[in-house]
Amino acid sequence: MGHTTLVKKIHRAIKHCIKYLIIAAPLISLNLDGRDFIVVANLTENTVELSMRDLRPIYMGGTLSRSIHAVNLPAGAPLRISFNTRILGLTEARVQSYWAQLKFTGRSKPPLELDTFEEIINYVSTNENTVAYLPAGYPLPDSVAIIYP
Amino acid sequence: MAHRIRKLSHAPIILALLSSYTSALEDVKLSGFARLVGGHLDTKAAEFKGYDDGWSIQPSSLIGLQVDADINPEISLTAQLIGHADDNKDSGIEWLYVTWRPLDQLTIKAGQLRTPFFTLSEVRDIGFAYPWVAPPQQVYNGYLFDTYDGINLTWGYAGKGFDASLELWGGRYDGAYDDGFGDIEYSVSQLAGAIGRINYRNFEFRASRYRGEVDLKIPSLDQFAGILSQYGFSESAASLNTEGAVDVNQLGIVYDNLSYFVRAEWVDITPEMTMIPGLESGYLSAGYNFTPATLHLTFANSRPKISSPEQEIPLGVAPALDALNQQYTGIFATMLRDDLQSITLGCRWDVSASLALKAEWSILKGKAGSNSFYTLPADDFDRKANLYLLGAEWNF
Numbered sequence: 001m002g003h004t005t006l007v008k009k010i011h012r013a014i015k016h017c018i019k020y021l022i023i024a025a026p027l028i029s030l031n032l033d034g035r036d037f038i039v040v041a042n043l044t045e046n047t048v049e050l051s052m053r054d055l056r057p058i059y060m061g062g063t064l065s066r067s068i069h070a071v072n073l074p075a076g077a078p079l080r081i082s083f084n085t086r087i088l089g090l091t092e093a094r095v096q097s098y099w100a101q102l103k104f105t106g107r108s109k110p111p112l113e114l115d116t117f118e119e120i121i122n123y124v125s126t127n128e129n130t131v132a133y134l135p136a137g138y139p140l141p142d143s144v145a146i147i148y149p
Numbered sequence: 150m151a152h153r154i155r156k157l158s159h160a161p162i163i164l165a166l167l168s169s170y171t172s173a174l175e176d177v178k179l180s181g182f183a184r185l186v187g188g189h190l191d192t193k194a195a196e197f198k199g200y201d202d203g204w205s206i207q208p209s210s211l212i213g214l215q216v217d218a219d220i221n222p223e224i225s226l227t228a229q230l231i232g233h234a235d236d237n238k239d240s241g242i243e244w245l246y247v248t249w250r251p252l253d254q255l256t257i258k259a260g261q262l263r264t265p266f267f268t269l270s271e272v273r274d275i276g277f278a279y280p281w282v283a284p285p286q287q288v289y290n291g292y293l294f295d296t297y298d299g300i301n302l303t304w305g306y307a308g309k310g311f312d313a314s315l316e317l318w319g320g321r322y323d324g325a326y327d328d329g330f331g332d333i334e335y336s337v338s339q340l341a342g343a344i345g346r347i348n349y350r351n352f353e354f355r356a357s358r359y360r361g362e363v364d365l366k367i368p369s370l371d372q373f374a375g376i377l378s379q380y381g382f383s384e385s386a387a388s389l390n391t392e393g394a395v396d397v398n399q400l401g402i403v404y405d406n407l408s409y410f411v412r413a414e415w416v417d418i419t420p421e422m423t424m425i426p427g428l429e430s431g432y433l434s435a436g437y438n439f440t441p442a443t444l445h446l447t448f449a450n451s452r453p454k455i456s457s458p459e460q461e462i463p464l465g466v467a468p469a470l471d472a473l474n475q476q477y478t479g480i481f482a483t484m485l486r487d488d489l490q491s492i493t494l495g496c497r498w499d500v501s502a503s504l505a506l507k508a509e510w511s512i513l514k515g516k517a518g519s520n521s522f523y524t525l526p527a528d529d530f531d532r533k534a535n536l537y538l539l540g541a542e543w544n545f
Contacts, residue, residue: 053310053350062312062348063305066253075502089351089406091440093499100544101278103180104215105271106227106248106258107303 036136037079039087039148040121043068044128050147055087058131060098061108070111071120071132083133087148176219183212184276186283186540194530195523197513198286199235200538209283209540210234211274213243223250231274243274243296258301265301265318265344266293268355268401268414275544280410280436280445280497282507282538286522287430287451287489288416293397297322297340316344322361337361342397355401365391365424370480377462377477380470385459385477393421410436410445419454426484427454441500447493453486453519488516489532507540 041050050058050068057064059072073080075092084090090098102108114120117134124130125141140146186209188200195201199208215229229244246260263271272278273289283289299320306313319341325332342359370389377386401414415431429452436445458481462474495509515521515532523532 051310054307056350057307057312057348060348063254063307063314064312066250066305085407091407091438091499092502093441093443093497093505094405094410094438096499096502096544097278097505100182100275101269101272104182104213104229104275104278105263105265106217106244106246107256109217 037082037133038136038138038146039083039131039133040124040140040144041068041131041147042124042128042144050131052087052148055131055148056089059088059111060095061102061110065108065111068129068131069127071123071130072111072113073120073133074113074115079133079135087133176217178217179214180217181212181214181543181545182275182277183543183545184274184540185210186276186538188282188536188538190534190536192530192534195526195532195534197523197534197536198283199237199524200536207235209276209538213274215244224248254305256301256303256305258303259299261296261298262301262318262320263295264293264297264322265316265342266357266359266397267399267416268403268412270295276507276540276542277503277505277544280412280434280443280507281447281493281495282509282540283511285414285430285432285434285447285449285491285493287449287487287491288414288432290430290451290487290522291326292418292428294322294324294326294337297337299340311347311349313345313347316342316346318342318344334366336364336366337395338364351404351406353401353403355399355403357397357399359397361395363393363395363420363422363425365422367391370424373476373480377473380462380473382459382461382473385461388423388456388459389480390422391424395420395425408438410434410438410443423456424480424484426456426486428452428487429454441498443497443499445493445495445497447491447495449489449491449493451487451489451522453488455481455484455486457481486516486519487522488519489521490514503544505542507538507542509538511536511538 039055043050054064058068059070075096081092084092084095088095099110103110114123117138120132120134121140121144124132125143185206187204187206188208189204190197190200190202193202211231211233213229213231215227217225217227219225225248227244227246227248228242230241231243232240242261244261244263246258246262249257265271267288269279269284269289273284276282297320299318301316301318303314303316321340322337325334340361342357344355344357347354370391374386374389396419398417404411412434413432418428420427430450432447432449434445434447436443458478462470462477464471464474491511491513493509493511495507498506500506513534513536515523517531519532521532526532
């Protein structure tokens with residue numbers, strides 16, 4: 001009787017592990033800890049080819065931000081911190097204080113903020129000349145191209 | 150006071166514009182900022198920036214609200230109102246302008262705008278935008294006026310790996326300044342400036358040049374110059390001229406990365422008239438990020454440029470001429486001399502994306518006999534003091 005109970009417990013534990021792996025696998029492959037991301041864009045044929053160094057002016061209110069519109073995750077999102085660190089080379093605090101300067105002097109408006117990856121990819125795929133970052137491996141529609149890495 | 154009434158008189162115009170376009174507006178956004186700043190100066194012998202030997206929150210605390218209304222993708226209206234805790238500062242409309250972006254590269258703004266003299270001039274009231282509680286007084290001292298009525302054209306250029314802009318602006322200003330003895334009204338016409346800015350990687354370079362024709366309204370000085378002319382002292386009379394051009398030059402650099410920042414700025418103000426003291430000033434600042442805190446150290450200096458009085462009125466010839474000479478040289482003796490060296494150690498702690506707390510300690514070393522940006526200094530005060538500031542900055 002005791003032996004049967006033990007086998008049942010092990011069986012249940014294995015089922016839990018499999019269930020966890022099924023749920024967690026996509027999360028692992030998407031690197032939701034913010035350590036890996038791709039930058040995607042939906043560009044018209046007339047738009048010049050973008051490189052990694054163009055992303056800073058696009059996300060920081062430079063002249064390119066008038067023709068190519070950036071999309072951000074909300075402040076504090078792990079992927080946004082990763083993007084700020086690797087692409088902008090700035091802390092979130094510095095980005096916020098920089099935008100306070102641009103916003104209250106009428107020089108530029110901060111990028112659009114969307115809460116979920118699904119909202120972001122829907123927005124970018126349906127709006128030309130837009131740029132966003134997403135977890136590496138995120139499924140992309142044909143209208144969107146990876147520009148980084 | 151007249152200036153305040155003039156500023157508030159814009160309010161009905163913007164409200165009328167906003168209401169008439171309400172149905173056509175694509176988007177209206179309300180945003181704002183606020184700062185609560187407390188300060189203490191460790192001497193009873195003078196005041197500095199409104200701070201004395203007690204703790205006071207009045208001099209720098211304020212709240213600001215901004216309304217941005219898009220009429221269409223190219224045209225928008227902006228109004229920014231500021232309420233100062235200090236009754237001596239003008240509260241009311243700070244910015245009130247229309248923006249037109251006919252091209253991606255070109256932005257045209259017209260209305261009441263903040264004067265973009267130096268790197269932080271336009272955001273001096275928005276403490277969230279910079280690391281200090283108070284930007285270096287030697288540069289951000291209010292020598293020059295905060296707003297102007299006019300136009301601003303900015304042409305942007307996106308190069309390979311860099312972003313550049315050329316900003317041209319012009320207009321006029323009517324206002325008053327306090328010379329320590331009372332308000333002096335003045336006007337600035339033919340005001341024009343050019344600003345070049347380049348952003349390359351984590352660097353920002355800024356170079357600018359401005360010029361304006363200043364007319365100080367000091368009737369008593371004009372009368373005295375008239376008397377000097379009558380006695381034949383034309384050079385002395387000319388040295389009291391209250392009309393002339395003022396030239397301003399500025400260079401600035403900002404570098405920041407994940408670990409640290411460096412900021413430096415140099416400013417030179419040169420008036421044509423000997424009656425207005427010139428000023429050369431600058432600062433060098435460096436900070437290190439211990440995210441979410443930043444520790445920074447700043448060295449700042451200012452050197453006034455004071456003209457000498459003409460040596461035209463003879464002494465010892467007649468008592469009347471001695472009195473005239475004494476009165477003439479006395480005018481130059483009362484001119485503000487703002488020699489000041491300072492070292493500031495500060496800390497900024499970003500509590501959240503919209504709130505920062507700051508603390509800083511400034512060692513002020515002025516020059517004995519000079520004003521050194523102090524107000525009401527006692528005669529025996531050596532112009533050396535410590536200023537302690539604490540601040541909370543909101544951005545919403």
